[in-house]
Amino acid sequence: MRIDTRSEGGRGIEVHDFDPAAVTADDLATLRRHVYHDKIVVLKAQTLDVAQFVALGAAFGEPVAYYEPMYHHPDSEYVFVSSNISRDTGRVGVPKTGAFWHSDYQFMPRPFAITCFYPRKLPTVSRGTYFIDMAQAYRRLGPRLRAAIENTYCLHSARRYVKIRPEDVFRPLGQIIAEVERRTPPQRWPTVLRHPVTGEDLLYISEAFTYAIEDAAGAALPEALLTDLLAASGQLDTGYEHENIFLRSYEPGDLVLWDNRTLIHRALHNPGNEATESYRVTVLDEFPLTSEEAA
Numbered sequence: 001m002r003i004d005t006r007s008e009g010g011r012g013i014e015v016h017d018f019d020p021a022a023v024t025a026d027d028l029a030t031l032r033r034h035v036y037h038d039k040i041v042v043l044k045a046q047t048l049d050v051a052q053f054v055a056l057g058a059a060f061g062e063p064v065a066y067y068e069p070m071y072h073h074p075d076s077e078y079v080f081v082s083s084n085i086s087r088d089t090g091r092v093g094v095p096k097t098g099a100f101w102h103s104d105y106q107f108m109p110r111p112f113a114i115t116c117f118y119p120r121k122l123p124t125v126s127r128g129t130y131f132i133d134m135a136q137a138y139r140r141l142g143p144r145l146r147a148a149i150e151n152t153y154c155l156h157s158a159r160r161y162v163k164i165r166p167e168d169v170f171r172p173l174g175q176i177i178a179e180v181e182r183r184t185p186p187q188r189w190p191t192v193l194r195h196p197v198t199g200e201d202l203l204y205i206s207e208a209f210t211y212a213i214e215d216a217a218g219a220a221l222p223e224a225l226l227t228d229l230l231a232a233s234g235q236l237d238t239g240y241e242h243e244n245i246f247l248r249s250y251e252p253g254d255l256v257l258w259d260n261r262t263l264i265h266r267a268l269h270n271p272g273n274e275a276t277e278s279y280r281v282t283v284l285d286e287f288p289l290t291s292e293e294a295a
């Protein structure tokens with residue numbers, strides 16, 4: 001295993017000659033440290049099957065099966081499939097997932113610690129993921145916004161991005177909405193988390209899932225404050241030119257691990273109908289989402 005810290009744009013690190021069959025406990029501890037401190041680790045030239053990919057994820061934490069089975073790979077509920085490929089045997093996974101700023105499972109009681117992303121079929125153009133480092137975004141906030149969010153909380157819900165399942169066709173919309181609220185009730189997290197491993201303070205909001213901000217007593221704060229935070233962090237920049245946004249592009253064989261607390265991400269979809277497919281395994285670690293001393 002050879003670690004190259006001069007990866008694309010200075011973001012994250014690349015690892016060459018990584019062989020999951022030969023990896024040692026020390027190697028894994030080193031890689032995990034890099035995921036937390038460098039935020040993105042790309043294992044180059046990987047050729048894993050579904051079972052091997054799940055096993056690799058399990059080396060970094062406890063894999064969690066996505067709550068909605070329509071995303072599952074037929075051979076493992078732990079593999080979430082994003083795919084626009086239709087096969088003779090039917091569709092696998094769900095097309096066009098994640099084209100909005102979010103952190104995986106931010107709307108759930110236990111958001112994932114690490115996302116393991118493995119593109120299986122890359123298009124010829126638009127192959128990558130946009131990221132924002134929300135610890136850096138917090139450091140770059142002006143004094144007015146920093147003061148305004150002290151001791152505040154945000155509410156998160158999946159409701160605006162839940163995808164209608166094939167079996168929901170012909171169901172009343174109100175019934176579907178009620179089911180979404182029952183299965184994924186809103187979650188409340190501090191607006192600023194303190195990362196339990198790195199100790200960094202980070203802004204924990206996303207354009208897709210965060211819908212309200214309130215004070216510690218639960219009194220609503222102006223919607224404009226949340227809008228200002230989304231804008232300041234770069235999430236409202238539809239041209240992706242904000243200084244906080246960076247694009248990580250992929251080559252065949254890349255297997256990407258990222259810190260899902262600190263980074264928010266947004267899928268880059270190619271404008272045409274080129275075949276594209278990716279697998280994802282998401283894991284919990286042994287730490288709470290935020291350490292006790294969060295700002």
Ligand SMILES: [Fe+2]
Nearest residue numbers: 098103104265
């Ligand atoms: Fe995602």
